[in-house]
Amino acid sequence: MTKLILNRRRFLGTAAATGAALASPAYLRRASAQSGGEVNIWTYNNFVPEAFKEQFEAETGIKVNVRLVDDQGKQFNLLAAEQPNPTVDIMTVAGHRFLQFIDSELLAPLDTDRLTNWNKINPTFSESDWSTINGNKWGAPILSGMEVLSYNSEIVSEEEALTWDTLFSEKYKGQTAYIIQDMMSIVMLMKGYDGNMVAYLDDPDKAAEIVEEAKQFLIEKKPLVRKYYDGGAEFQQMMVNQDIVLGHSWNGPAAALINDGFPLGMAIPREGSYGFVYTYNIANNAPNADNAYTFLDAILSSPEIGAAMTKASGFISTYKDASNYLTDLEKKSTSFPDEQLANLQFFRAEANEMKYGLVDPAVEAIKAA
Known part of the structure; x- marks a missing residue:
């Protein structure tokens, strides 16, 4: 390395x-x-x-x-x-x-x-x-802004960064970080569900099942992550210190690193993400x-x-x-290829009361697991 x-x-x-x-x-x-x-x-x-x-x-x-x-x-x-x-x-x-x-x-x-x-x-x-x-x-x-997969481009390849699966791979065990609440939506998207949960407004039982599935996935993958973090500055510092080489982040903190000369890449993976x-x-x-x-x-x-x-x-x-x-x-640090932008959708608010009523307790359960 x-x-x-x-x-x-x-x-x-x-x-x-x-x-x-x-x-x-x-x-x-x-x-x-x-x-x-x-x-x-x-x-x-x-x-x-x-x-x-x-x-x-x-x-x-x-x-x-x-x-x-x-x-x-x-x-x-x-x-x-x-x-x-x-x-x-x-x-x-x-x-x-x-x-x-x-x-x-x-x-x-x-x-x-x-x-x-x-x-x-x-x-x-x-x-x-x-x-x-x-x-x-x-x-x-x-x-x-948007949720992206950020990576040290001297260590992680551009091809690897085109899928969220890399974030949960054994290859980078102990070298990754993410915000749990944000990853809940992305994991739902990875599994083919509506991470905004608007599609389940009339089916709260289905919504609860999906959140439970995402929660169990993140608990299963917990041994692989170095740290759950809260703010962009913490993500930046972990990257600069090489505590991590790969992580979910907002594009803003990642772009700031790129503009400072840090060898960072950003991708909107093929499974999709949110703006x-x-x-x-x-x-x-x-x-x-x-x-x-x-x-x-x-x-x-x-x-x-x-x-x-x-x-x-x-x-x-x-x-x-x-x-x-x-x-x-x-x-350059605030733009993405068209084929990646096609993977992006915006967060929506219609189902937020139901969504966060389910997601927030799930986040605490993942931390405590």
């Missing part, structure tokens, strides 16, 4: 350095008359570019407080516990989890009339079916709603900001023309 030598300090500093590329301060001029205060944001690592944050604070007087999250379920539980007086103004919710938050009255409908820069979002995302529920918009799409869209949402009863809208309008205002978010996170920007501000390598 080839021993990779990578400057870890340089890698870990990449995200911070990336944000420094934001150029003109003109995009925030409309917000410069604000009276200050604060806005509280729960989001993923690198979703608020540091250079944007500093400039926004300097020109509006609004202090941006970012609390990092790594799991939609944990965020839901925390927000539910705080209502009706949440401490957060803006959070990052994946589109396929909207219904869970909306049905629990945790989100406020988004007033797009207050966002002069709404038209800066590609309508493929801003006007899509999943983004409108009960006649309202519920979030501003900012980044799009998703991250959005910025305003909490119901947000304590600083006006500042939240000021922040949203500012961060949507420029394709350069969208590109900075892609550079830092590795996810695909939803902003019009953001790709014009990416290098050829950055564009």
Whole structure:
């Protein structure tokens, strides 16, 4: 096995350095008359570019407080516990989890009339079916991603990465990692089922059987995995340290490694996978709603900001023309061959209550097994 030598300090500093590329301060001029205060944001690592944050604070007087999250379920539980007086103004919710938050009255409908820069979002995302529920918009799409099989290309072959079976092979025993909850959907897909579980809305017994089958599969394969992980930064560090050579990941953290020069490959295996869209949402009863809208309008205002978010996170920007501000390598790390894209479908929300009611206990059972 080839021993990779990578400057870890340089890698870990990449995200911070990336944000420094934001150029003109003109995009925030409309917000410069604000009276200050604060806005509280729960989001993923690198979703608020540091250079944007500093400039926004300097020109509006609004202090941006970012609390990092790594799991939609944990965020839901925390927000539910705080209502009706949440401490957060803006959070990052994946589109396929909207219904869970909306049905629990945790989100406020988004007033797009207050966002002069709404038209800066590609309508493929801003006007899509999943983004409108009960006649309202519920979030501003900012980044799009997908579940991929990521691999150290000096050790794992491109052909091996074209099937999820490789992730569960004896060959790479103790050198793999994945997020259990996400893998539950993929395992269902591997076995020929609807991982969204929409097909089983009228047959909850069948849904329970499928989840049980996926659970037993992952328990059986548990001796092969090195670690179940939660966040993208942990996946990156395991790859850099060569603790793992193969893993399920989101494409964003994987792309960030590729752009830093790490020999990583990504594939959408032939059995299929799922895509998703991250959005910025305003909490119901947000304590600083006006500042939240000021922040949203500012961060949507420029394709350069969208590109900075892609550079830092590795996810695909939803902003019009953001790709014009990416290098050829950055564009490459956020694209896939057409034959692989044909294997991709998007997460859907219709069956989420049933799905996660079954999947969440299964995940805990796998951890405990």
